[in-house]
Amino acid sequence: MKALRFHGPKDIRYEELPDRELGPDEALLAPRAVGICGTDLEIYQGSMFYFTSGLARWPVIPGHEWSAEVLAVGERVQNVKPGDKVVGECTVACGRCEMCRLGFYNECPNRQETGILNLDGAFADKMYYPASFLHKFEKMSFEEAALVEPTAVAVWGTKLVNVTPADTVAVLGPGPIGLLAMQVARAYGARRIAMVGRRETRLQLAEELGADGVINTRTQDLVQEAKRMTSGRLFDVVLEATGNPQVTEDLMKITRPRGRISLMGLFNSQMGKIDLDALVVGNITLQGSLGSPGVWDETVSLIERGLVRCRPLITHRFALQDVAEAFVLIQDRTSDVVKVSLRP
Ligand SMILES: [Zn+2]
Ligand SMILES: [Zn+2]
Structure with a gap:
């Protein structure tokens, strides 16, 4: 098999690796989109926490957001078959x-x-994978299906704070996770959703994808706009998807008493400030969220039924071997990139 293996910070090698025998519970896969x-950028730069702390080992084949076709299955596998x-x-x-x-x-x-912590990912033409962690899909393209993983992360983070039609919701950060979480909150029936961000093109995309309003904190006052959009009540639910520790100071200012806040991404910093007295006085719930356990079939269904749209997020496409170019692009904060899709 051929794979793009990372041997250390900025040490990427396109390599021919030996095929091996398929385990009884494994499936052999051909990745079609990644x-x-x-996180991949942090692995590339060597700054990712698992690698700096020694928890994860080099070399690693990255790629944790992927879709694939099943080529073969081990003798005990029952949930998928070749061609799925x-x-x-x-x-x-x-x-x-x-x-x-x-x-x-x-x-x-x-x-x-996968592709991060001691298990090889989808930057390859083949992949050996424990079949019980696979989920089938039919009614979407491979490219869209590669966004099931970030969508599942958004579903988990939204589900943890139990969004219902009674809720007004603010999503902080119109990156891929924020844009997906906004659509999940909408699918759960939230009665009014605001997207808060700083990049005009992404805020426009949020509106196209169903946000009821946007707040650009470069030009608008966050608290004033939050009040205006909620008739002075502030938000029942705040979904934090910026990972920017400076944003944490704003959380209590826009959350109403009894509100719930979901922190959907790592900050890689101890510098975030939370007004704990406001949290206590407001009986506010602060919820951490990482991963996506038990929500994958629901996530596939949300996308297949058109309740969450992934395709508009894919703004750029590269061949797998050109991933270094893609990393340059996603670091450029003036670019219009939202999501890059790679072809293995
Ligand atoms: Zn990811
Ligand atoms: Zn366990």
């Missing part, structure tokens, strides 16, 4: 520990994370 996200179109969960867990048995396998202490 998305890249901030599949997506795979990023977290591959042990299935035996307490967190796994409770269904929270995103917290499994023995977990691997």
